[in-house]
Amino acid sequence: MGRWEPNAQSRLRQAAMDLYAERGFDQTTVAEIAERAGLTERTFFRHFADKREVLFAGSERLQALLLKSVAESPLLSEAAAGPAALAAVAAAFEVAAADYFPPVEYSRQRQRVIDANPPLQEREVAKMDRISAALAGILRERGVGDLAAALAAEAGTGAFKVAFTRWVADPADGSLLGHVREAIAELRTLLPATA
Amino acid sequence: MGRWEPNAQSRLRQAAMDLYAERGFDQTTVAEIAERAGLTERTFFRHFADKREVLFAGSERLQALLLKSVAESPLLSEAAAGPAALAAVAAAFEVAAADYFPPVEYSRQRQRVIDANPPLQEREVAKMDRISAALAGILRERGVGDLAAALAAEAGTGAFKVAFTRWVADPADGSLLGHVREAIAELRTLLPATA
Structure with missing residues (x-):
């Protein structure tokens, strides 16, 4: 990002989100996004491969953050059993929830765009599936058994x-971290009584 | 299915799967599938909307079977708490695993076709996501709390x-039911030690 384009990426992202909400994702062009952001198309393409990537560019960084967290997790340092595997995955998502996500209003706007467009929904679901598969892979590298790794990741x-x-x-407007902790705690209550 | 077209649907399905494996999904036409099965295109379209539906036609029936099973589950008859919700979902998948799926060799062939084609992979993942959302919905109808319903379904x-x-x-060549039971049992071991 040049000095003459302060916050170009976040301006492009917000302009895109506003246009997707106003006109629909399919009806919005890169030229319009750039114009709305007061930038050039060339600047757009320095930050995003295409208009869909504005919505999904963060997912590689999210995945990298989660994998790093599990790769370095002290929870897996001894016998890498299933409970430690799930705890490590949960801790990774807590770190991501605390540090990684944009403000809730942006995430809501993004969610409305995705909810209105089935191909984007499929892409979002596929993105989370890839993250789960990658987490299972790193758990296996840390010595967790094949089945436990896949289940903890899922x-x-x-x-x-x-x-x-x-x-x-x-x-x-609760925090994402709060919701993640609540979900993990509730997940823990689902199992023992029927074990 | 007419008397003069015995097993037309399964013949079409097997012909499609063989051609997808030989030539790739994208390179196969409906005309070729019908010809390989010794049937007409018109017969194909009486059984499937398009060549992709040969791979996914079963998923609506699977979803219906799972929903019926949870809707009628005796496990949810009293206090519909989280553990009962997960148990009901697990039981539904066990019933489906025992009764619903084609032989493993067919499922393997189908999986190879899907694994070779990213759009088909995304569709498969989206299909399971819709099943999870539908299961959460029926659990809520049975009185399970919102969060527990979503988590048990996931x-x-x-x-x-x-x-x-x-x-x-x-x-x-183990049975699918055996694998489902093993996975559910292993899932139950992931939680207590870190609770």
Whole structure:
């Protein structure tokens, strides 16, 4: 980002989100996004590959953050059993929830755009599925058994999805971290009584 | 299905799967599928909306079966708490695993086709996500709280996805039901030690 384009990326992101909300995702062009942001198309393409990437550019960084957290998790330092695996995944999502996400109003706006467009919904779901698969892979590298790794990744990612959905729908503006902690705690109550 | 077209649907399905495996999904036409099955295109379209539906036609029936099972589950007859919700979802997937799925060799063939084609992968993932959302909905109708319903649906569906993946990858030809039971049992071990 040049000195003459302060906050270009966030201006482009907000301009895109406003236009997607006003006109619909399919009806918005990159030229319009750039114009709304007071920037050039060339600047847009320095920050995003296409108009869809404005919505999903963060997911690679999210995945990298989660994988790093699990790769370095002290919870997995000894016998890497299933409970430690789920705890490590939960802790990674808590770190991400605390540090990574934009303000709730932006996330809500993004969610409305995605909810209105089935191909974007499929992409969002596929993105979370890839994150789950990547988490299972790093758990296996840390010595967790194949089945436990896959289940811990699925359960933890599923709990995060539920928490995220509740966060963007929550009129009380609770924190994402609060929702993640609540979901993980509730997940823990689902199992023992029927074990 | 007319008397003069015995097993037309399963013949079309197998012909499609063989062609998708030989040529790739994108390179196969409905005309070729019908010809391979010894049937007309018109017959194909009586059974499937398009060539993609050959792969996914079963998912509505699977979803209906799961919803019916949870809607009628005796596990939810009293206080519909989280553990009962997960147990009901697990039982529904066990019923489906026992009764619903085609032989493993067909499922393996289908999986190879899907694994080779990212848009089909996204559709498969989206299909399971819709099943999870529908299960959460029926649990809420049965009186389960919003958060517990969403988490039980996600955890149960996630365990099923893991079991299904292991089933089609399992060289020992174990039963899908066996894999589902193993995954649910393992899921139950993930939580207590870190509760």
